[in-house]
Amino acid sequence: MIGNATTRTADFVILGAGVMGASIAFHLARRKAGSVAVLDKDHVGSGGSSRSSALVRMHYSFAPEVQLALVSLKMFQHWREVVGEAGARWEGHAGATRFYMELLGAIPDIHFDLQQIVIGPQGVCEEATVTGTQQGKWLSHPPTGTKVDFRVVIYFPWDQRLKKFTGERVFLWS
Numbered sequence: 660m661i662g663n664a665t666t667r668t669a670d671f672v673i674l675g676a677g678v679m680g681a682s683i684a685f686h687l688a689r690r691k692a693g694s695v696a697v698l699d700k701d702h703v704g705s706g707g708s709s710r711s712s713a714l715v716r717m718h719y720s721f722a723p724e725v726q727l728a729l730v731s732l733k734m735f736q737h738w739r740e741v742v743g744e745a746g747a748r749w750e751g752h753a754g755a756t757r758f759y760m761e762l763l764g765a766i767p768d769i770h771f772d773l774q775q776i777v778i779g780p781q782g783v784c785e786e787a788t789v790t791g792t793q794q795g796k797w798l799s800h801p802p803t804g805t806k807v808d809f810r811v812v813i814y815f816p817w818d819q820r821l822k823k824f825t826g827e828r829v830f831l832w833s
């Protein structure tokens with residue numbers, strides 16, 4: 660199911676939530692090209708992407724593939740700068756509270772503008788644009804006193820057995 664409070668349309672609709680679809684969505688969002696929806700007939704990563712050995716190699720015999728691999732290598736080498744800080748964790752209710760207190764403390768006039776919400780058996784995924792004024796340090800970003808404008812995707816995994824959400828994964832990019 661896809662939609663938000665006002666619309667069920669998107670500027671870009673991507674079929675297939677494998678690494679290709681995810682990458683296209685990422686780059687469109689990064690360029691602020693418009694609203695993006697990724698649809699999958701099954702679930703995220705249900706295709707070959709979940710089975711990959713995750714090897715990165717440069718030796719191919721097909722010239723366009725070599726060029727693609729070389730561009731990819733630059734992205735892998737600068738992964739943090741490209742996709743943002745990864746891996747930071749805030750554990751439990753106390754961690755979640757701390758995360759949001761730090762965020763709200765750093766950007767007191769924060770405004771979440773929900774763009775998309777996707778609900779499925781694996782959980783709920785929300786995409787929003789966030790604006791405000793950064794008055795305090797947040798993550799590794801020093802206080803600038805200037806306007807911030809970034810995108811956030813929040814994924815709430817649903818545990819079908821326990822019948823509850825098991826956490827929240829937050830992905831940010833500007």
Ligand SMILES: Cc1cc2nc3c(=O)[nH]c(=O)nc-3n(C[C@H](O)[C@H](O)[C@H](O)COP(=O)(O)OP(=O)(O)OC[C@H]3O[C@@H](n4cnc5c(N)ncnc54)[C@H](O)[C@@H]3O)c2cc1C
Pocket residue numbers: 674675676677678679680698699700701702703704705706707708709710711712713714715
């Ligand atoms: C065992 C194995 C090991 C691998 N190891 C490596 C490796 O080490 N290094 C490497 O670079 N590559 C590796 N690969 C290859 C790599 O995993 C694939 O090239 C890559 O994941 C393909 O990504 P994709 O997004 O194109 O396809 P997929 O990951 O297959 O995603 C396609 C998605 O589209 C959905 N879909 C299909 N039809 C529709 C439809 N009509 N409507 C909506 N959704 C649809 C599917 O459900 C699926 O989720 C490996 C592959 C396998 C199988």
